[in-house]
Amino acid sequence: MDKIKRFIDCYIPTETCNLRCHYCYITQKRKFNTKLVALSHTPEEIRKALSRNRLGGVCLINMCAGGETLLSHDILPVIQKLLCEGHYVSVVTNGTLTQRFHEIAGWPEELLRHLFFKFSFHYLELKRREWIDKFFENVYSVRDAGASFTVEITPSDELIPYIDEVKKTCYEYLGTLCHVTIARDDRTDGIDILSCHPLDEYKKIWGQFVSPLFDFKTTIFYKKRKEFCYAGDWSLNLNLETGRVAQCYRCKELDNIYRSPDELLRVGAVGYNCPLPHCYNGHALIALGVIPELEAPTYAEERNRICIDGTEWLQPEMKAFMSSKLYESNKEYSKLRKMMIILKSRVARVSVLKTRVWEILRRIKIWQQD
């Protein structure tokens, strides 16, 4: 049975979408453009840059664009190559591009067993366009071909009057309820929840979906992480176009996957220096085990559902893989190594401070001369 060695969160710089959801962070930040990614590296080069040898084992690679991931056709051969390499691949999609799903459904079954789709269920936008049928037919198409999936809704205040309707639709098409995520307001310093409702009320409203994903997210949202975090080693953030590898969100650059593909990647854990106000993607990162001392459900528990007919959203191989934890296939650092990381970050802070002081002194001097 495969166990996860690393989680690679892979950003695809497509920043356009065929939907226009009001809660979308690209809309909030007015970042929508017509940019469809045309990757400047071939699928073979990408496979080599992310080989199992180089990454130390079988990884879960999450492919997510700024807009709709599958809009760019270039992504499909990349996904296929990564599956051929033996990795497990997760694709975040709005589930509306039927042609893409038909193409994927024709891939060999042994590849589809390692493929997972996170279908974002944008109910109001799908309803407005009369695409609800189309959305679920696309879910069925990859499910029937042997891939795993999850259906997840983004809770928004505008959707509250439609909750009963959403539940009814889910039972009708899926034989169970969808999962629920948390909508973030990325314009705020604290990366707040995008809602007028306070957290307790928000939990009551959306808790009706009995979603382990939502339940876990609400326990870690707004909590600054102070434990030792292995992001930067056991998990990495990658920009697939530029090749830039960073420790985590807003963290420092470690390496570039395209620079020396025959060499091992440079890695190094964030440790106690998480820069974020809270670990908003902890439903994946923490659940997969980047902070070993934190108790969390498995990622499989957060993604799976058992339907009325007894079938499950996760296929057995994917379910077993998503049930494994990063700390089962990686060794924790020694006390000495952890101390070195603390020391290095203190030295870095002092040097930043020194540079700032020098800059202020320089400006005072110029001002006096004037």
Ligand code: SF4
């Ligand atoms: S606590 Fe979460 S956001 Fe912070 S570095 Fe670790 S994984 Fe990244």
